[in-house]
Amino acid sequence: MQISVYISATLRAFAGKKAKLEIEGKTVREILERLQEEYPEIREVLFDENRKLRPFVSVYVNDDRIGNGIGWDSAVSENDSILLLPSIAGGTPSESIISDERRKEVSLDDYEIERFNKHLMLREIGVKGQKRIKAAKVLIIGLGALGSPVVQYLAAAGVGTVGIADTGEVSLGDLQSQVIHGVRDVHRPKIASARDTIKAINPKIKIETISEVLDADNIADIIADYDIVADCTDNYRSRYLISDACVLSGKPLVFGAVYQFEGRVSVFDAKSGPCFRCQYPSPPPAGLVPTCAAGGVISPLAGIIGSIQANEVLKLIIGGGESLIGKLLVVDTWNNRTSILKVDKDESCPICGKTPSILEIENFDYEDFCGLKQDEDEIPVEGIDAEELVRRIEQGDPLTLVDVREPHERAIHRFPNAIVIPIGQLARRQKELDPDVDTVFICREGKRSILAINTLREAGYKGPVYNLKGGIEAAKNIIFSHEGAWL
Ligand SMILES: [Zn+2]
Structure with a gap:
């Protein structure tokens, strides 16, 4: 059986300059042995003198790395493909979501050159990257524990336009983790309090406030103007609504969640990876999983997770980094364990799969889906x-x-x-x-x-x-x- 073997650019010189080879074999080991027979030069690059794979090379079968549940003797079948990738390449770099045209429309003045000096020094960002950051428009939904660090770091980093959406008021109990608000802000709308803090951090950026409840009727219009959406909410109804709107409008979504001592971050971009629904096809029954408000959260966790979200937002804008698209970063701060799990695109996903059933957002009943409506067969409580x-x-x-x-x-x-x-x-x-x-x-x-x-x-x-x-x-x-x- 012929299996496709893809050779990463840096290894092609050792494989007849070919990007893709068709090689006969039933297991990964057999195929790589044939590859070495055909192209003896590649042997030294891939394996050390003890015939062990060199640490800087990764071998993937489809998207799974060898050693990660898949072994050398794992059987491969016709539709599988093998990828040889030097780890130093750091995976697939993403392109900036801000076009060159938009980048060229903005310029940096002396104040900005001084202010963003430490970004300009970074080869990965530089003047081009900082201009992209200035050209970018990011919508942050939720100004609670996660929204606090996300919006503050994005403002400090110089994101040109930030949209902030929230309908709540600051309460005393919020101050333990929602560091954008202070004691003087208790009982004020979160949106007003956040706007004041952002202005103090960076008065030059444009702040757009959205104080209406996001629903199926208005969300598409609201997110239309933004390049990226950061989901900093704490309930399933909002998360599905935001994710679906992002899938339908082709916007990347930077997702963050915190609960007690554990946090998660992912980037959902249905154009190149899975969406929130691919990962969580349905919500738990209403009320079964308590939110942070009911389950508690350690104060700095939201700072850790929100900062990673802000970092992912900036990477999407700058381009070139390895993003969390198709991956879920899980941080357990109680045991100091961090893992990156693979999230697959679900081909049968109702919104981003091959034959989607959700074609427009107005047709989907989020209240019902999230168990917030009374089941008609159930005796009312x-x-x-x-x-x-x-x-x-x-x-x-x-x-x-x-x-x-x-x-x-x-x-x-x-x-x-x-x-x-x-x-x-x-x-x-x-x-x-x-x-x-x-x-x-x-x-x-x-x-x-x-x-x-x-x-x-x-x-x-x-x-x-x-x-x-x-x-x-x-x-x-x-x-x-x-x-x-x-x-
Ligand atoms: Zn999906």
Whole structure:
């Protein structure tokens, strides 16, 4: 069977100057042995005197490197290809996404030459690269933990136009990880606070603010003006919406995510690699995976991950570096482990695959996809609001309260008269509940409690169940002001 062997440019001189050879063989070893028989000169380049592959050469079968799950004796079949790549080449360098025409339209003045001196010194950036950075337009969606470092570094680096999108207000609890905001900004819109910080860092760049909620109707128009989008959000609905919009408009997306001590970064560019959907075809059930707000995050993690995101954005603009397209960088800061995982393009991906079913963004129901809509077949979960709960407790109604929050969440606002049952144990521990008494489920935001009720019903529980609407977050002021009365 003939297998295609691709020879990287720097090795071609040793293989008859050919870029591609067709070689007979059933395993990688057989094929490379035939290659050496045909082109004896390449033997010395690839292997040392002990016939071991030299450390600067990588052999790939399709996209997988030898030694990475694939061995020398792995069988190869007709459609496989082998690539010989000297590692020093550092993979495939990407081209700048800013055209030469756009680069030539901008110039750097004396102030900028002084200000960006340390970029200009870098051979990889230089004047051309800095002009590309100035010509670039980057949209940062989300001005929380990740958006804080991303937008500050991009402003400091001289990105000519930054768009910032967020609808939230700064709260005191945000300041632990959202370093773009300060104590004076509490209760201000994040967008206003971020704009002030960016202006202080670099008054010369253009800042565009987007304070409307991004949805299927407006996102395509909003991202149309930008070269790159940085996803710094913290919920699945936004992530799918942003990724789909980027795929359909052909924009690269620099993705970052943080949770507790672990962070992830990837670059999704459907033109040359996978998209977010290829990696995560469907979201977990709503409320099952807590966001940072509910799961916690160590303060500097967002700085680490956001800085890598900003670095990836700059590399896409400058061109020439090896990007995280098709790769997922995972950083575990608790154990100091970093890994780069390969992300494959899914040929059956509904948006970037061979026969896509999502052709325009307006047609896709993000609320439904992310489990945020009530399933019509499901019995709706009845809610109870905080005032009602307090009233019933105060008048001594028989009630069972079940708290499904994580231990660290319970430590902040305790419910001493609630039974604590994690969602995973509900089915097994349903005997602890009295089916003749109303049971109210409590979580942080009122979403995991719905999941808990559905899980319990699935397990056959028939008693009356209620969800505390909006969870502790919505109810804390009312409930805890009554603390002395009934807890
Ligand atoms: Zn895809």
